[in-house]
Every structure is written in C-alpha cells, then in structure tokens.
Amino acid sequence: MATTAEKKKQNSLGLGDSKWAYAASPESTSHINIKPQYELFIDGKFVKPSSGKYFDTINPATEEKLSSIADADEKDVDKAVKAARKTYTNVWSKMPAKERGKYIYRIARLLQERAREFSVIETLDGGKPIRESRDIDIPLAANHFFYYAGWADKLEYAFPNRKPQSLGVAGQIIPWNFPLLMAAWKIAPALATGNTVVLKPAETTSLTALKLAELIADSGLPDGVVNIVTGAGRTGAAIVNHHDIDKIAFTGSTDVGKLIQKAIAGTKKKATLELGGKAANIIFEDAPIDQAVEGIINGIFFNQGHVCCAGSRLFVQEGVADIVIRKLKDRLETLIVGDPLDKNTDIGAINSKAQLATINKYIEIGKKEGADFYQSSCNIPKKGYFCKPTLFLNASQSHRVVQEEIFGPVLTIQTFRTVEEVIEKANNIPYGLSAGVWTDKGSKIFNMTSKLRAGVIWANTYNKFDPTSPFGGYKESGFGREGGLHGLMGYLKF
Amino acid sequence: MRKQSTTILTLPDFSKTPSIDQVGVEERVARFQTRSIKKESKVQGLKLALNMIDLTTLEGKDTEGKVKQLCYKAAHLHDVMQGIPTVAAVCVYPTFVKLAKRCLEGTNIKVASVATAFPSGQSTRKVKISDTHFAVDNGADEVDMVISRGEFLEGNYSYVFDEIAAVKQACGTARLKVILETGELSTLDNVRRASEIAIYAGADFIKTSTGKISPAATQPVTLVMLETIRDYYYKTGKMVGMKPAGGISTAKIALQYLVMLRETLGDKWLSNEWYRFGASSLANDILMQLQKEQDGVYQSGDYFSKD
Numbered sequence: 001m002a003t004t005a006e007k008k009k010q011n012s013l014g015l016g017d018s019k020w021a022y023a024a025s026p027e028s029t030s031h032i033n034i035k036p037q038y039e040l041f042i043d044g045k046f047v048k049p050s051s052g053k054y055f056d057t058i059n060p061a062t063e064e065k066l067s068s069i070a071d072a073d074e075k076d077v078d079k080a081v082k083a084a085r086k087t088y089t090n091v092w093s094k095m096p097a098k099e100r101g102k103y104i105y106r107i108a109r110l111l112q113e114r115a116r117e118f119s120v121i122e123t124l125d126g127g128k129p130i131r132e133s134r135d136i137d138i139p140l141a142a143n144h145f146f147y148y149a150g151w152a153d154k155l156e157y158a159f160p161n162r163k164p165q166s167l168g169v170a171g172q173i174i175p176w177n178f179p180l181l182m183a184a185w186k187i188a189p190a191l192a193t194g195n196t197v198v199l200k201p202a203e204t205t206s207l208t209a210l211k212l213a214e215l216i217a218d219s220g221l222p223d224g225v226v227n228i229v230t231g232a233g234r235t236g237a238a239i240v241n242h243h244d245i246d247k248i249a250f251t252g253s254t255d256v257g258k259l260i261q262k263a264i265a266g267t268k269k270k271a272t273l274e275l276g277g278k279a280a281n282i283i284f285e286d287a288p289i290d291q292a293v294e295g296i297i298n299g300i301f302f303n304q305g306h307v308c309c310a311g312s313r314l315f316v317q318e319g320v321a322d323i324v325i326r327k328l329k330d331r332l333e334t335l336i337v338g339d340p341l342d343k344n345t346d347i348g349a350i351n352s353k354a355q356l357a358t359i360n361k362y363i364e365i366g367k368k369e370g371a372d373f374y375q376s377s378c379n380i381p382k383k384g385y386f387c388k389p390t391l392f393l394n395a396s397q398s399h400r401v402v403q404e405e406i407f408g409p410v411l412t413i414q415t416f417r418t419v420e421e422v423i424e425k426a427n428n429i430p431y432g433l434s435a436g437v438w439t440d441k442g443s444k445i446f447n448m449t450s451k452l453r454a455g456v457i458w459a460n461t462y463n464k465f466d467p468t469s470p471f472g473g474y475k476e477s478g479f480g481r482e483g484g485l486h487g488l489m490g491y492l493k494f
Numbered sequence: 495m496r497k498q499s500t501t502i503l504t505l506p507d508f509s510k511t512p513s514i515d516q517v518g519v520e521e522r523v524a525r526f527q528t529r530s531i532k533k534e535s536k537v538q539g540l541k542l543a544l545n546m547i548d549l550t551t552l553e554g555k556d557t558e559g560k561v562k563q564l565c566y567k568a569a570h571l572h573d574v575m576q577g578i579p580t581v582a583a584v585c586v587y588p589t590f591v592k593l594a595k596r597c598l599e600g601t602n603i604k605v606a607s608v609a610t611a612f613p614s615g616q617s618t619r620k621v622k623i624s625d626t627h628f629a630v631d632n633g634a635d636e637v638d639m640v641i642s643r644g645e646f647l648e649g650n651y652s653y654v655f656d657e658i659a660a661v662k663q664a665c666g667t668a669r670l671k672v673i674l675e676t677g678e679l680s681t682l683d684n685v686r687r688a689s690e691i692a693i694y695a696g697a698d699f700i701k702t703s704t705g706k707i708s709p710a711a712t713q714p715v716t717l718v719m720l721e722t723i724r725d726y727y728y729k730t731g732k733m734v735g736m737k738p739a740g741g742i743s744t745a746k747i748a749l750q751y752l753v754m755l756r757e758t759l760g761d762k763w764l765s766n767e768w769y770r771f772g773a774s775s776l777a778n779d780i781l782m783q784l785q786k787e788q789d790g791v792y793q794s795g796d797y798f799s800k801d
Contacts, residue, residue, distance in 0.1 A: 014762070015760040018756055018760070018761050020539060020752070020761070020764055021535060022531060131528055287512070289512040290721045291517075323725075343529075460515055460517070
C-alpha cells in the first residue's frame with residue numbers, strides 16, 4: 001500500500017514545467033526617454049549638484065547602468081529648502097485654494113497621459129514586474145493626485161471650525177519599493193494643504209521621481225513648490241537636520257525612523273513616520289480556502305515582498321493547514337519569476353544587490369534556526385538580482401525569520417488552534433502596520449479587528465490600496481496616517 | 495454492452511466543502527486575463543483549443559442536412575491550411591446520433607449526445623434513463639446530461655445525486671458529462687456544491703451550461719469547478735474533465751480559459767480527453783486567428799465556411 005507521502009506525490013499536479021509554455025512577451029522600451037544624466041530639480045530648474053558628483057542607477061534585472069544621478073549635499077539641500085521657503089511665502093500660501101487644486105489636477109492628468117512611459121521606467125529602475133507598475137503603481141499614483149486635488153479648496157469642510165492652516169516647508173524622504181507611488185503619497189497631500197516640499201527619492205530608484213520633476217515643470221506649477229534632490233543617506237540627513245523645515249515625512253526602515261526621531265527631538269519639526277512591518281495573515285478553518293491561498297500569494301509575493309505591509313507571517317488554523325500548504329506549494333509553481341518587463345512575469349527582480357544579500361542572509365538564518373525550508377522549482381535568470389519564492393514551514397515565534405522584517409519573497413508559516421492563541425502570536429512583535437483575516441464569519445472578523453494591534457486590517461483580501469483610505473502603523477511601524485482625510489492632518493496645524 | 499458499476503457511491507461530506515468568496519474568484523480570473531499569449535505559444539494554444547471543441551448544434555430546427563454539414567466541418571475545419579487539427583466531438587440531439595456516427599466513421603471525432611430531457615431536465619427519471627439508453631444504443635460515445643436544478647435548489651441533494659448515478663449507469667462505457675446549468679444556480683457556493691455532487695455521483699466531466707440559459711459559461715464559474723476537480727484529485731487521485739459551454743465565441747477568450755486550466759490543474763488536463771469547449775462559432779474565430787498568425791493579416795470571414 002502506498003504511504004501518504006507517496007500518494008501525495010502521485011496526486012501531484014506538476015504545475016511547474018508546462019508543455020504549453022508562454023512565449024516571451026516583453027513590454028516595448030522604444031517609447032521611453034531616459035537621459036544619460038539627471039540633475040537636481042530646485043526652484044523649477046534642473047541644476048548641477050554643488051559637489052559635481054554623480055552616482056549610477058542600474059537596472060537590477062540586468063545589472064546594467066541606466067543613468068547618472070546627481071548626488072546632493074548639504075549645500076544643495078539648503079538651496080532647495082530656501083527655494084521652497086521663498087515660494088511658500090511669496091506664492092503658494094497666498095494662492096487661492098481652488099487654484100492650488102487646479103495645478104494638482106493637472107499633474108494627475110499629465111501622469112495619466114504618460115502612464116506608459118512611467119510604468120516602463122519604474123520597472124527598469126526598480127525591478128518590479130511591468131504588470132504591477134502598469135496596473136497598480138502608476139494608476140494609483142495618479143489617483144492620489146486626483147483625490148487630494150479635490151480636497152485643496154475644501155479643507156474648512158474637512159475640519160469644520162478648526163481653521164486648518166498649512167505648515168510651511170515639508171521635507172519628504174521616500175523608499176525604493178514604490179518609488180513614484182510614494183512620491184505621490186507625499187507630494188499630493190502636502191500641496192493640497194498649501195505646503196511646499198523638498199523630496200528625496202531612494203538612491204536606487206530616483207528615475208521616476210526625476211521624470212515626475214520633468215512633468216511638474218511641464219505642468220506650469222510655480223517654481224519651487226516641488227523640489228527634488230537625489231542622493232543617499234547623507235542627503236536625507238541634510239533634509240532632516242535643516243533648520244528651516246517644518247515637517248518631516250518619512251517612509252522607510254524602522255532603524256532610520258528612529259534616527260530621524262532622535263535628530264528632530266526638541267525642534268519645531270512635526271513628523272509622520274511609516275516604517276517597517278511584519279504582518280500576520282491569518283487563515284481560519286472556515287475561510288474560502290482557494291481565495292485565501294491567492295491572498296497569501298498576493299500578501300507576500302506582491303512586489304517581490306518589498307512591501308512594508310506584506311503578509312510575511314502566515315498563521316493557518318490546524319484543521320486546514322495541510323490543504324492550505326499543499327495548495328500554496330502548487331500555486332508557487334505557477335508563479336513566473338524573471339524579466340520584469342515581460343507582461344507575464346509575476347515576480348521581478350530584487351531591488352538591489354544589498355537587498356538581495358539581506359534576503360539571502362535571512363534565508364540562511366531561517367535554515368539554521370530549523371524551520372522547514374521550501375522554494376519553488378522555478379529557474380531564475382543568471383544575471384541580475386533574483387530570489388525564488390520561499391517558504392519556511394513549521395516556524396516558531398522565537399525564530400528571527402518570524403520576528404524580523406526580511407522585505408523579500410520569504411513567508412514563514414505557523415499553525416494555531418484557538419482565536420486567543422493567534423491573536424497573542426500576531427501581536428507578539430515590535431511592529432503593527434497591517435494584518436489579514438480570512439474567515440466566512442463576519443463576527444469573527446470584527447472580533448479580530450478590535451484585538452489585532454495593526455493600523456490596517458484586511459478581511460478576506462490583502463494588499464488593497466486606495467487614496468481614500470488612511471494607511472499607517474502602530475508601535476514600531478510608525479505614526480501618522482497617509483491617505484484619506486487623515487492624510488491631510490499631517491500637513492496642517494489647527 | 496453496458497458495464498454495471500459495483501462501487502458504492504455516497505454523497506460528499508459538505509461540512510468539508512470550503513466556502514467561495516466571489517470577489518476573490520473574480521480577482522483571480524482577472525489575473526488569468528492579463529496573461530499575454532503571443533507568437534508560438536498563441537499558435538500552440540489555439541490549436542489546442544480547436545482540438546478541444548465539441549462542435550455543437552442543438553436547435554429545434556436541426557435537420558439531417560445540417561448535422562451532415564456539421565460533421566464534415568468537424569473533420570475538415572479549414573482544408574486550405576496545413577496542420578489544423580479536428581475538433582474533439584460533435585454534439586447533437588439523440589435523434590441525430592446515428593447519422594452523426596455514420597458521417598464521422600473513420601475519424602477520431604467522438605459523437606456526444608445531450609440527453610435526460612435536455613435542456614430543462616423537467617421529466618421523470620424513467621424518461622431520462624430511456625433517453626440516455628436511446629443515445630447510447632445509437633452509438634453515442636459521450637452523453638451530456640442536465641441535473642434537476644429545481645430539486646437541487648430545494649436542497650434535495652440526494653435526488654440529484656441518485657439521478658446522476660442512475661444516468662451514469664445507463665451510459666455504460668459512454669463518458670458522462672454532467673451539465674450543472676450554472677446560470678440557474680445563482681451562487682458560486684451552489685456551483686461548488688453541485689460540482690461535488692456530480693463528481694461523487696460518477697461524472698466523467700462536469701459542464702457549465704446548456705447554452706440555452708444566460709449567462710452560460712463564465713470564467714468565475716469555470717474556476718470554481720476546476721478547483722472542485724482539483725480538490726477531488728488531491729483526495730482521490732482521480733481525474734475529472736471540465737467543459738465550459740456557451741458564450742465562448744472568440745479565440746482570445748478561449749485562450750484565457752486555457753490559461754486558467756493550465757495554472758489550476760496543469761498539463762495533465764491540457765488535452766481533449768479532459769477538457770472541452772462547448773461551442774459553435776468559436777472554431778471559425780480560432781481559424782481566423784491561426785490564418786492571421788500564418789499570413790500576418792486578417793482575412794474576411796467569408797473565407798471560412800459557416801456550417
């Protein structure tokens with residue numbers, strides 16, 4: 001008689017290699033325009049960095065250089081802040097709110113018109129699949145501008161009897177995982193509330209922010225309302241430490257978030273920080289199983305797992321653990337890993353060599369800690385930074401791969417028996433950004449949402465974003481909310 | 495000769511049936527639709543789809559002449575092109591089975607017959623069984639039955655189960671396709687449950703629709719049925735076939751169905767032994783696409799015979 005293991009093997013679907021393979025279907029790059037060198041965008045003009053230094057931005061899927069990016073130092077940041085201050089005082093804060101709104105609408109429309117070029121460049125520079133930049137990043141970025149444009153002349157209705165007033169100059173530092181979308185999350189509400197900004201994109205993904213600078217120049221927005229300075233940590237520190245900045249908005253790692261908070265302690269600067277996460281994605285026995293498996297996939301493998309709210313800790317109730325894991329493994333086989341420009345690619349390139357090293361370090365840690373390691377059988381390209389979708393089964397709460405943010409396509413899997421147990425485990429983490437709950441029972445969802453310490457909780461879905469919905473964390477995942485009505489508050493005083 | 499089945503069949507345990515979240519199903523379907531099938535994979539997929547078609551005529555006004563023409567078309571889809579496969583089967587009413595069988599002699603094309611008071615299924619079991627016997631005795635290789643939707647919606651699952659099992663027995667060696675008529679089942683949970691009943695009662699194929707009710711086949715419904723087949727395969731190692739029918743009229747949509755099949759059940763199901771399209775106008779659209787892939791330009795519909 002066949003053992004259970006043999007039986008399972010017999011009944012395996014073998015979804016990996018198909019006799020019907022999809023031919024390569026790469027998105028064309030002929031329509032895009034990337035300059036060999038990009039300058040800083042200060043006071044409506046592209047200016048050379050005072051140091052004369054540039055750094056390379058590369059395509060992580062091919063390791064080839066795409067362009068040279070200006071490296072801004074303290075002097076450049078000071079120039080940008082001065083420009084922002086001058087425009088704030090003389091132009092932007094005096095402009096009628098409905099006129100401000102018109103400019104933001106114009107940015108939104110231009111972004112929609114140039115969506116194709118932005119999508120391709122986002123994919124080239126950051127490694128994310130074209131399907132995601134085309135269907136999610138770029139349209140969502142445009143939607144943020146549309147949404148906040150609408151609020152510009154309605155702030156008094158958003159906060160009745162509270163006399164909302166702009167802050168002044170906002171310093172904004174954004175991460176590399178959703179480059180243009182994060183720029184939109186930051187710039188749109190700041191402008192709608194009447195502030196001017198100095199924004200620094202992440203050093204590995206500056207291109208779409210610089211393309212946005214070109215678009216903003218074309219839009220006729222008054223010079224100095226949006227200033228974009230490029231560079232690495234030093235440039236960011238110069239923004240944080242600049243004396244004439246009224247507010248810091250930061251999205252990125254918890255470590256840097258802590259540094260920022262220390263740096264601005266005792267100053268007038270307000271802050272919103274959106275930091276790391278290690279979300280629990282919880283599957284109950286009565287969940288819609290096949291759809292929950294999709295939710296697990298979408299939760300952890302969306303954008304190669306470079307998502308602060310990624311559902312990186314899976315909790316499955318005992319009774320359905322076997323079937324969920326089996327289905328998850330089969331589904332893993334159908335994920336296409338490779339050329340981010342291919343329209344069929346599900347998982348693209350890891351954003352940078354450094355990030356790939358971090359992920360691989362955690363994979364080694366997980367193996368040593370003794371969780372059961374499992375990877376999809378897919379092939380990955382020899383060149384470029386790629387990582388196979390990875391599972392750690394039978395992980396323990398005390399494993400570092402369970403406790404620490406990996407920021408890659410790595411999922412830990414734990415089982416649970418009771419509701420109390422899963423709530424305790426889900427909350428037993430320094431982070432509190434997001435969580436997912438899968439069950440057919442409405443009452444269970446409400447019970448969970450009131451007990452889980454997470455800023456965003458998705459029920460029977462995962463990684464859903466909308467400009468109208470506030471987003472932000474608890475605990476070491478940061479504070480302040482972005483998106484929705486709440487997103488305005490971080491840029492206003494009352 | 496009819497083989498008598500000796501295994502004891504029982505209704506599935508619905509307490510283990512997972513619920514279906516419609517929003518999630520629709521999202522998954524949307525993902526299949528974004529797959530970009532080009533060049534050689536398109537040609538391969540289109541030929542595969544062509545070879546999976548049950549070329550169908552189920553009209554009150556069907557005549558012997560019409561059935562003869564259909565059978566010729568089934569075997570000679572587009573003789574001006576090389577390497578074009580035949581369809582899998584022709585699907586007709588029981589009274590035309592004998593004729594279709596004669597017309598298709600010497601080919602690999604199967605004859606499928608609808609039966610059991612198609613399309614409504616509103617008749618007695620006795621009539622349904624004798625309908626099935628008539629089709630099989632006339633040489634039908636496959637029988638497409640309809641379930642009693644009224645009984646199903648009333649919660650009379652054992653009735654539906656017993657009826658399918660009885661028809662299966664009446665089929666003998668002919669393969670049984672069980673039409674759920676999902677357009678009348680109203681929820682995806684019902685589609686899942688009806689699929690389980692059919693599979694556990696011995697269906698060789700489960701099929702979405704008669705084509706007489708709108709909506710006919712939809713991708714969300716097909717996905718739920720494929721996932722039911724997958725769960726049964728996980729549990730038993732036995733394969734069950736799938737046939738979406740009605741409303742699949744373009745090559746593009748057919749490819750989306752195949753993408754769904756490939757990524758849900760995999761290669762084992764990628765042949766007409768386990769997957770069929772119930773369609774009448776799909777074949778010509780696929781042929782047009784294949785001709786375009788070969789010549790680089792679309793041709794007028796007048797270059798493709800309509801039977």
